[in-house]
Amino acid sequence: xxxxxxxxxxxxxxxxxxxxxxxxxxxxxxxxxxxxxxxxxxxxxxxxxxxxxxxxxxxxxxxxxxxxxxxxxxxxxxxxxxxxxxxxxxxxxxxxxxxxxxxxxxxxxxxxxxxxxxxxxxxxxxxxxxxxxxxxxxxxxxxxxxxxxxxxxxxxxxxxxxxxxxxxxxxxxxxxxxxxxxxxxxxxxxxxxxxxxxxxxxxxxxxxxxxxxxxxxxxxxxxxxxxxxxxxxxxxxxxxxxxxxxxxxxxxxxxxxxxxxxxxxxxxxxxxxxxxxxxxxxxxxxxxxxxxxxxxxxxxxxxxxxxxxxxxxxxxxxxxxxxxxxxx
Amino acid sequence: xxxxxxxxxxxxxxxxxxxxxxxxxxxxxxxxxxxxxxxxxxxxxxxxxxxxxxxxxxxxxxxxxxxxxxxxxxxxxxxxxxxxxxxxxxxxxxxxxxxxxxxxxxxxxxxxxxxxxxxxxxxxxxxxxxxxxxxxxxxxxxxxxxxxxxxxxxxxxxxxxxxxxxxxxxxxxxxxxxxxxxxxxxxxxxxxxxxxxxxxxxxxxxxxxxxxxxxxxxxxxxxxxxxxxxxxxxxxxxxxxxxxxxxxxxxxxxxxxxxxxxxxxxxxxxxxxxxxxxxxxxxxxxxxxxxxxxxxxxxxxxxxxxxxxxxxxxxxxxxxxxxxxxxxxxxxxxxxxxxxxxxxxxxxxxxxxxxxxxxxxxxxxxxxxxxxxxxxxxxxxxxxxxxxxxxxxxxxxxxxxxxxxxxxxxxxxxxxxxxxxxxxxxxxxxxxxxxxxxxxxxxxxxxxxxxxxxxxxxxxxxxxxxxxxxxxxxxxxxxxxxxxxxxxxxxxxxxxxxxxxxxxxx
Numbered sequence: 001x002x003x004x005x006x007x008x009x010x011x012x013x014x015x016x017x018x019x020x021x022x023x024x025x026x027x028x029x030x031x032x033x034x035x036x037x038x039x040x041x042x043x044x045x046x047x048x049x050x051x052x053x054x055x056x057x058x059x060x061x062x063x064x065x066x067x068x069x070x071x072x073x074x075x076x077x078x079x080x081x082x083x084x085x086x087x088x089x090x091x092x093x094x095x096x097x098x099x100x101x102x103x104x105x106x107x108x109x110x111x112x113x114x115x116x117x118x119x120x121x122x123x124x125x126x127x128x129x130x131x132x133x134x135x136x137x138x139x140x141x142x143x144x145x146x147x148x149x150x151x152x153x154x155x156x157x158x159x160x161x162x163x164x165x166x167x168x169x170x171x172x173x174x175x176x177x178x179x180x181x182x183x184x185x186x187x188x189x190x191x192x193x194x195x196x197x198x199x200x201x202x203x204x205x206x207x208x209x210x211x212x213x214x215x216x217x218x219x220x221x222x223x224x225x226x227x228x229x230x231x232x233x234x235x236x237x238x239x240x241x242x243x244x245x246x247x248x249x250x251x252x253x254x255x256x257x258x259x260x261x262x263x264x265x266x267x268x269x270x271x272x273x274x275x276x277x278x279x280x281x282x283x284x285x286x287x288x289x290x291x292x293x294x295x296x297x298x299x300x301x302x303x304x305x306x307x308x309x310x311x312x313x314x315x316x317x318x319x320x321x322x323x324x325x326x327x328x
Numbered sequence: 329x330x331x332x333x334x335x336x337x338x339x340x341x342x343x344x345x346x347x348x349x350x351x352x353x354x355x356x357x358x359x360x361x362x363x364x365x366x367x368x369x370x371x372x373x374x375x376x377x378x379x380x381x382x383x384x385x386x387x388x389x390x391x392x393x394x395x396x397x398x399x400x401x402x403x404x405x406x407x408x409x410x411x412x413x414x415x416x417x418x419x420x421x422x423x424x425x426x427x428x429x430x431x432x433x434x435x436x437x438x439x440x441x442x443x444x445x446x447x448x449x450x451x452x453x454x455x456x457x458x459x460x461x462x463x464x465x466x467x468x469x470x471x472x473x474x475x476x477x478x479x480x481x482x483x484x485x486x487x488x489x490x491x492x493x494x495x496x497x498x499x500x501x502x503x504x505x506x507x508x509x510x511x512x513x514x515x516x517x518x519x520x521x522x523x524x525x526x527x528x529x530x531x532x533x534x535x536x537x538x539x540x541x542x543x544x545x546x547x548x549x550x551x552x553x554x555x556x557x558x559x560x561x562x563x564x565x566x567x568x569x570x571x572x573x574x575x576x577x578x579x580x581x582x583x584x585x586x587x588x589x590x591x592x593x594x595x596x597x598x599x600x601x602x603x604x605x606x607x608x609x610x611x612x613x614x615x616x617x618x619x620x621x622x623x624x625x626x627x628x629x630x631x632x633x634x635x636x637x638x639x640x641x642x643x644x645x646x647x648x649x650x651x652x653x654x655x656x657x658x659x660x661x662x663x664x665x666x667x668x669x670x671x672x673x674x675x676x677x678x679x680x681x682x683x684x685x686x687x688x689x690x691x692x693x694x695x696x697x698x699x700x701x702x703x704x705x706x707x708x709x710x711x712x713x714x715x716x717x718x719x720x721x722x723x724x725x726x727x728x729x730x731x732x733x734x735x736x737x738x739x740x741x742x743x744x745x746x747x748x749x750x751x752x753x754x755x756x757x758x759x760x761x762x763x764x765x766x767x768x769x770x771x772x773x774x775x776x777x778x779x780x781x782x783x784x785x786x787x788x789x790x791x792x793x794x795x796x797x798x799x800x801x802x803x804x805x806x807x808x809x810x811x812x813x814x815x816x817x818x819x820x821x822x823x824x825x826x827x828x829x830x831x832x833x834x
Contacts, residue, residue, distance in 0.1 A: 195699050196697050197693045200689055200699060204686055207677055208674075210671060211666075213634075213672070214666050215686040215741070216654045217655075217686075218655070274678070275677065
């Protein structure tokens, strides 16, 4: 005996409509337009070499973006990813120079970064501090530890065995292994985020933490885990960088957190939690690197690049905010 | 007497895209009257109020203020005319004193560089003299919700308003506080202020208002003097047809059972409640009454282990429970529907189907933890049909639904786990009359099918209408139990306040 209330404020939602409203569709359109323009503007742009260089440039950072996106969905944020990536490199590099097997050294480094994430998770969920502050402190501490452990100089790891360097430098067929690792991480987490109960709880927690708790979800555990996962993936990325560069650089990843957060947000992750997709975040990464690559090919000054990247972030977030408001 | 009319709305329309929120409505407000505005959610009440307050611009129609046609282009313009709007949500600055809150807009246009706190407080004290004894120098944060509401009203009054709009001001008030508010409203009306009063509660309208105007589906239906009609007439005008019984039939004598679903003994958290013991029998709906702050919600949350450290014995269908976390309670088949739907009941931005499945994801997932979308959508569809949920697609977000349908999603979420017992805290708050009756019927059906139903409500008519037995909580203890014909407002208030009936009358 429902009363004839006015129909809900939703016109016919066809599949096409939904597709058009999705953030990913817009991003793909923008990326394609840039591809078309750039292929006319620079003959070098659409070459295999350039494409490969572009993907290589964002592949490892893309792994960090995956962790950040999941953390953002749960309602958190992590400013320390750049420092933690560098610290992972430094720990593994330093242990290797002490004569420890590089695989073991890498495992220890990743474990250490995971522990840092758990430490932050502890401060957020048990002490009750905000992610922003905790990760800001860890960002500075981890960077300090990098500089302390290396004396501020890069550690040259000339004796890294070739099978270890293969992770960062090898190719399978024509495709660099780095890109394959990146794709595997993206596909695995994208699938898990969309389909598994564990990650659905991440969405519930970020969407409304109290309602999640009132649904029997242990929200603190969820936030603890996403915080830890983000640092673990940053640690993993650090190892790949080390294998690629054959060195451990204590100043690596300065400003990486901004790039990573920007990519996730451009891809539709909300800073207030509850929404975001891995696919969208990766499109955000792609967009940012297409822009960088284009600007480089067009001989635009490096200094302009940051200004343009920041402007894109602002534009993307504003458009999103406007659309959300319009939808009510 | 037409010269009595302060505000006249004629033939006003307003559309949002394809939705016609107002279709040529009329409305007339006289000086010194309390004029109730009734209608279901979505009937156009809020839209009209927002038009009057200058928040929305009408597509067509005329607004006549004090005999002259006006165009109210902004809330500031409305303020200048003398229209004060007290919104349902309290919008005060909690960390600032009452006086500063009241004179925020005056401060805003003041030219002096320094704040004159003493002067503000003196002025605020003056305003409050006719309202209540709130100290203007305290921070708003430290006031009760009802006093915050009074501050909102005081704020509107300082603007020298001639028309005061109150949007469901009693939603967060206790019965007693509401009575104080009605007294104040009458005094304001006697001084010549016209009051528009929006409420879902018929009792309030009939006890305190002079006239009532009913809207339905964006259309003006009728305006009547309240002493010439019956509450049922208003309800029927609101829903557009005759609702014979607002509440479903109670449990028949023959259906009475001695089987005990829930048995609580000596439940204590040593802070907000202690030594609480009661039982819920099969087939009955147990109501829990109590003033706000009496601990009635806390007791129920304690039973489900939703917060706090609780000791005491709880058994469900004869089996003693040992719960550590709310998860265990869900697993045992005992669930809690929150009183604050938007705050902690549902995930507004998430799809309907994802909301329904949230309590027990395992039910719609493979043993490996992969969610099966078809199962998830199927579950939402099945429960949605059962509850007569009106929605577009199951993938639409819950925020696209009306209050009543949002509540149905929240109830579907409870039903998704096939519960043995549901605690419902304010199950019909912010739900319109039609959906309300429907929810009550659903609760009765569930009770009949053997699911334990416990309803907490601050709306006494609701408790009286649905419960077979009412437990009254006072200051964290069971003040008493009333049953059958003994379930009356007087008896409940008597037990809830601890005063005897004569004191109440005085």
